[in-house]
Amino acid sequence: MSGIAQAFRRHPELMVAAVLVVTVVTIGLVNPLFWQPSNLFSLLRASVITGILGLAVLLVMLSGGIDVSFPAFAIAAMYLTVKAMIAWGFDSILPAFAMATGIGLLLGLVNAVFVHYLRMIPLIVTLGTGTAVRGFILGVVGTSQINIDQMPPKLIDFARTQLFSVTQADGSQAGLSAMVLVYAVIALLIHLLLRHTMLGRGIYALGGGEEAARRVGFNIRQTTFLIYGLAGAIAGFAGLLHGAMIWTANPRDMVGLELDVIAAVVLGGASIFGGRGSVIGTILGGLTLVVITNSLIILGIDTTWQRVVVGLIVIAATAATAWRDRKRIA
Amino acid sequence: MTAIAQRLRRLDTNLLQLALLTLLIFAGMAALNPERFLRPYVFESITFVAPELGLLAIAMMVAMLTGGIDLSVIGIANLSCILAGLFFHAVGAPRGPELANLGWPLVAAGIALALGTGLLAGAVNGLLITRLRVTPILATIGTGQVFTGICLVLTGGPAVVGFPKLWGLIGNGTAFGIAVPLIVFLVVAALVWFMLARTAFGINLALIGTNARAAAFAGLRTGRTVFLSYVLTGGLASIAGILLSGRTNAAKSDYGVSYLLQAVLIAVLAGTNPAGGRASVPGIVLALAALMLLSSGLQIMRFSNFLVDLIWGGFLLLSIALAAWRNRTR
Numbered sequence: 137m138s139g140i141a142q143a144f145r146r147h148p149e150l151m152v153a154a155v156l157v158v159t160v161v162t163i164g165l166v167n168p169l170f171w172q173p174s175n176l177f178s179l180l181r182a183s184v185i186t187g188i189l190g191l192a193v194l195l196v197m198l199s200g201g202i203d204v205s206f207p208a209f210a211i212a213a214m215y216l217t218v219k220a221m222i223a224w225g226f227d228s229i230l231p232a233f234a235m236a237t238g239i240g241l242l243l244g245l246v247n248a249v250f251v252h253y254l255r256m257i258p259l260i261v262t263l264g265t266g267t268a269v270r271g272f273i274l275g276v277v278g279t280s281q282i283n284i285d286q287m288p289p290k291l292i293d294f295a296r297t298q299l300f301s302v303t304q305a306d307g308s309q310a311g312l313s314a315m316v317l318v319y320a321v322i323a324l325l326i327h328l329l330l331r332h333t334m335l336g337r338g339i340y341a342l343g344g345g346e347e348a349a350r351r352v353g354f355n356i357r358q359t360t361f362l363i364y365g366l367a368g369a370i371a372g373f374a375g376l377l378h379g380a381m382i383w384t385a386n387p388r389d390m391v392g393l394e395l396d397v398i399a400a401v402v403l404g405g406a407s408i409f410g411g412r413g414s415v416i417g418t419i420l421g422g423l424t425l426v427v428i429t430n431s432l433i434i435l436g437i438d439t440t441w442q443r444v445v446v447g448l449i450v451i452a453a454t455a456a457t458a459w460r461d462r463k464r465i466a
Numbered sequence: 467m468t469a470i471a472q473r474l475r476r477l478d479t480n481l482l483q484l485a486l487l488t489l490l491i492f493a494g495m496a497a498l499n500p501e502r503f504l505r506p507y508v509f510e511s512i513t514f515v516a517p518e519l520g521l522l523a524i525a526m527m528v529a530m531l532t533g534g535i536d537l538s539v540i541g542i543a544n545l546s547c548i549l550a551g552l553f554f555h556a557v558g559a560p561r562g563p564e565l566a567n568l569g570w571p572l573v574a575a576g577i578a579l580a581l582g583t584g585l586l587a588g589a590v591n592g593l594l595i596t597r598l599r600v601t602p603i604l605a606t607i608g609t610g611q612v613f614t615g616i617c618l619v620l621t622g623g624p625a626v627v628g629f630p631k632l633w634g635l636i637g638n639g640t641a642f643g644i645a646v647p648l649i650v651f652l653v654v655a656a657l658v659w660f661m662l663a664r665t666a667f668g669i670n671l672a673l674i675g676t677n678a679r680a681a682a683f684a685g686l687r688t689g690r691t692v693f694l695s696y697v698l699t700g701g702l703a704s705i706a707g708i709l710l711s712g713r714t715n716a717a718k719s720d721y722g723v724s725y726l727l728q729a730v731l732i733a734v735l736a737g738t739n740p741a742g743g744r745a746s747v748p749g750i751v752l753a754l755a756a757l758m759l760l761s762s763g764l765q766i767m768r769f770s771n772f773l774v775d776l777i778w779g780g781f782l783l784l785s786i787a788l789a790a791w792r793n794r795t796r
Contacts (some may be wrong), residue, residue, distance in 0.1 A: 176516065202603055250783065254790040257740045259603055260730060262784065267727045268779025275772030349610040395611055398604070408601045440618045447611025451594065 148405035148412075148460070152420040155403075159427055167434045173302050174310035175434075179427055181313040185381070187422035188319055189376040189397045190369040190404070191326050194418045197401055199363050200332070200343040200410025201258030205247060205266030207390035209368050210375025211238040212269050217376050218282055218291075218385040227288045236324015236376035237369045244313070245361060253358040266394075273387050282385040295380035305381060315381060324369070327415040335362055343410025399446050400425040403453040407461055425449065480737040491756050495763030502766050510645070514638070517651035518543075518709040520754045522725050523732035524658055525702035527750060530733055531662070532675045532692050533742025534602030536699045539729065540722050541613030542587045546580035547717040548617050550633075550708070551626035553579055558630070567632035576633065578632040580704050587613060588700020588773030592693035618718035625718035629711060632654065637712020647709045654705060658698075659747035671695055675742025724775065731782040732757060734789070757781070767780045 164170045189206055213236040217299035221232055243265065250261040284292070301311035330336035338359040348358050379385045381423040404421025406413025428449070429442055471716075495503050502508075521555045522539050522580040533568035553576050558565035587609070639646040662668035674681045682688050711717040734740060735757070736749030764774050 217536050229753050250786060254786055256786045256790065260734060260740055260782070263727055263730055264779045264782035264786070268776050268783065271774070271776030273772075275774075275776050279772070352591070368700055395607060398607060402604060408604055438619075440622060441615065443611050443615030443618055445615070447608045447615055448609030449612075450611065451600070451603060454600045454608065455594065455598045456603075458599045 149417045149420060151416060151456075152404055152417050152424065156420055156424045157429070159424055163431045163435060167436075170431065170434055172310070173304055174308070176308050177312045179430055180316050180383075182430060183422050183426040184313070184315045184319045185374055185378045186369060186397055186400055186426055187394075187419055188322055188377070189393070190400045190418045190422045191249050191323060191415065192370040193305070193397050193401045194404070194406055194413055194415065195260065195326070195339060195363050195367045195370075197249060197408055198343045198410060198413050199341050199404045200346075200408070201251065201363075203247070203258060203262045203364075203367055204394045204398075205243075205262035206264040206371035207393045208270040208273075208366065209240050209243045209371040210378065211387055211390050212243065212273050212375070213237070213372030213384050214276060214375035214379040214389075215282075215387045217274055218287065218379060220275065221291070221421070222282070222286060226289045229290060232288070232291060233373060233376055235295075236372045238372070240364050240372020240375070241369040244364045244366070244371070246367065247407065248361045248364035251364060252357055261306070265387045277387070279387060281387070284383040287379075287383055289387065290382040291376075292383050295377070295383075312353060313381075315377065318377065322373075323415050323419055326370075330415065335359070339363055340411050343412075345411075376416065395450070396425060396429070397422075399450045401455060403449055405452070405457060407457050408454075409461065412457075412461070421453075478738065481746070481749055481752065483754065484736070484749060488752055488756040491759045491763070495766075496765070497757060503763055506763055510547050512715060512762055513645040513648040516754055516758045517645075517647035518706045518713070518722075519725055519728055519732070519758075520651050521654060521702050521706035521709065521731040522524055522722075523736070523750050523754060524655060524747065525699045525706070526729045526733040526743045527736065527738045527747075528658070528662075528671075528695050529602065529606075529699045530675075530721065530738045530740050531671050531742060531745040532695055533678070533740075534692070534696075535730075535740065536591065536592060536606045536696065536703075537603065537726065538587070538606040538610030538613055539703040539706070540701065540726050541610040541617070542584050542700050542703040543719055544717065544719055545587065545613045545707075546704035547707040547711035548620055548626055549583050550576040550580040550717070551711065551717045552620060553629070554630055554633070555626065565628055566631050568632065570632055573630050573632040576630075577708060580708050581701060582603040584643060584700040584702075584704020584707070585592065585697050586700070588691070588697040588703075591700065592696035594664070595696060596689040596693045602745055603757060621719060623719070625716045628714050629717075629718045633708075634712050634715055637709050637714070638768075647713065650705065650709060654702065655747050657752060660747060661698075663749065667691065667694065672743055672745070675744075677740075678742075681747070727775075727782070728757070728778060731778055731785070734782065735785045737789075 138319035167328040169175065177438055189210065192206050193203055212253070215234055216239055220235065221227060247261055247265055251258050293313060297314035298311035299314050299317060301309045304310050330339065338349065338354040341352060341354050342356065342359050346356060378390070400422040401413070401418050402408070403424055404413065404418065404419070425446070428445060432439055432442060432445065522543070523541050526536060535784050553569060554565060557572055591606055592608055594600045594609065595602050635646060636650065639648055641649060662671065666755055667741060670681070670686050673686060674688050674691060678688060732750060732753045736746055736753040738745045764777065
């Protein structure tokens with residue numbers, strides 16, 4: 137018994153994995169339709185955007201900050217890129233994603249300037265930049281939604297790519313979106329950065345304590361700019377991917393999404409005090425959140441309960457993390 | 467003359483800067499559109515709209531005083547007035563003359579219900595933050611979702627329309643030619659000012675915000691004091707909810723969402739240190755006046771709400787930069 141407890145303490149991801157397994161089994165018992173390939177594939181597909189954005193938030197939370205500006209950055213990158221693609225008539229995937237990522241990167245660097253040079257709490261900085269960017273997009277760029285008939289076709293084709301498809305019991309086809317692979321590649325890159333490069337170790341060190349990290353010899357400015365720049369770039373990329381996956385570019389989209397994403401990241405075991413958290417935990421946390429919120433209908437629960445459920449998940453996960461970290465300190 | 471100069475010098479430089487900013491905005495708006503801005507109607511409408519925002523800003527300031535933040539204030543405000551509204555609809559016939567003419571004992575009961583909800587919600591936040599040691603940001607993000615979620619579950623989405631006349635008087639009425647909400651705001655602001663500046667509770671809060679560990683070693687009961695500060699925050703938020711629903715004669719789960727950023731902005735602009743330790747109620751009043759003049763001036767110039775959002779966000783970032791610059795010269 138104590139062996140299990142020790143394993144949980146050493147690998148917090150096991151705890152999240154256990155929560156995910158219990159959730160999935162429970163939902164599957166209540167309604168066996170859950171196990172249909174089409175449902176499982178759509179859940180995986182639904183976790184792509186939340187998950188990629190969760191990786192951006194993870195970077196910021198590892199350093200002891202919090203970011204609420206990323207939905208605005210994602211939407212800004214998506215809307216500006218799609219507008220540019222239509223206006224300038226370019227319809228290729230790579231330049232489009234490069235542009236969206238670049239816009240996100242620039243916006244992220246603005247956050248970094250405020251956090252590093254002006255020494256302001258990340259929450260308040262990102263609240264300001266997020267509101268300003270969304271105000272700029274809606275007030276200056278435009279409020280009209282770009283629908284499927286105007287969306288660049290190659291973008292939609294790219295997002296429609298399927299890895300493989302299976303035939304279900306009733307004869308219909310269910311395919312797994314290739315975007316899951318995009319998500320996996322990004323997650324792998326972030327994992328390698330965090331675990332196997334000095335830059336990544338610097339992010340953990342900064343979260344452990346800024347003064348300590350400085351004395352060990354980490355470049356705090358470089359690390360801060362890396363964190364917020366990379367978080368912004370990931371958000372920009374995810375924004376365009378989101379637009380491509382839902383075949384619309386809506387500048388009012390993703391309002392309030394920050395709460396779901398933050399919920400996923402804290403569910404994955406990241407601590408807002410910084411220095412604790414992992415890519416695997418975040419992926420599992422994102423999956424768990426998506427499974428729970430998307431299964432309310434299958435479970436026969438009214439969807440108006442969704443916010444209550446997400447809120448309770450945040451509270452439970454943060455309370456558990458706080459309890460875990462207190463044990464560590466004691 | 468020298469006595470006046472000395473007294474002026476003793477005043478907080480931050481307050482002087484704020485007063486100057488308010489004057490500048492007033493002069494600027496008056497110069498840009500004199501015939502439309504300089505009308506009594508403009509200032510009269512400010513006295514009705516500003517108080518609810520001012521109360522939310524004071525609530526935010528109280529949470530920031532100990533280095534925390536309360537992101538659930540909007541949820542608390544909405545939940546309080548939705549519960550009161552449902553109570554009125556239950557005791558009076560919905561929307562009938564009976565509802566509008568409810569007697570003062572029942573209206574007083576509704577006010578008690580709303581205030582009690584706010585205090586209870588604040589207590590939940592306080593317990594999570596002091597007992598379970600969840601960080602204020604995540605605890606109040608979570609509870610804010612839960613409170614808003616309960617609003618959605620209770621109403622199913624649409625607004626609760628129709629409040630008693632007496633209730634509407636709190637948000638719409640005038641007494642001695644002055645807007646009732648303004649009177650409520652000034653009385654509450656004076657009480658909070660007295661509590662923070664002249665009682666042991668307020669001094670303790672500032673000490674805890676300056677250095678929580680030192681305060682604990684000095685023998686202060688930090689847990690209980692911080693808990694009470696969140697109860698106070700919840701109570702203030704519910705008063706803001708009463709004013710909002712009284713003014714609009716309706717209550718809805720997503721009213722006042724943009725107030726969250728504005729409350730943070732006013733608190734920061736007023737010289738509150740988000741890291742804790744410094745807060746000023748007179749600063750809030752001045753910052754509120756400055757921003758209300760700015761926003762009604764922009765509305766008169768037919769700026770879209772999105773552009774106003776852009777300006778609010780930019781203002782928040784600007785005030786952060788100003789605060790950083792001020793601290794550097796000191």
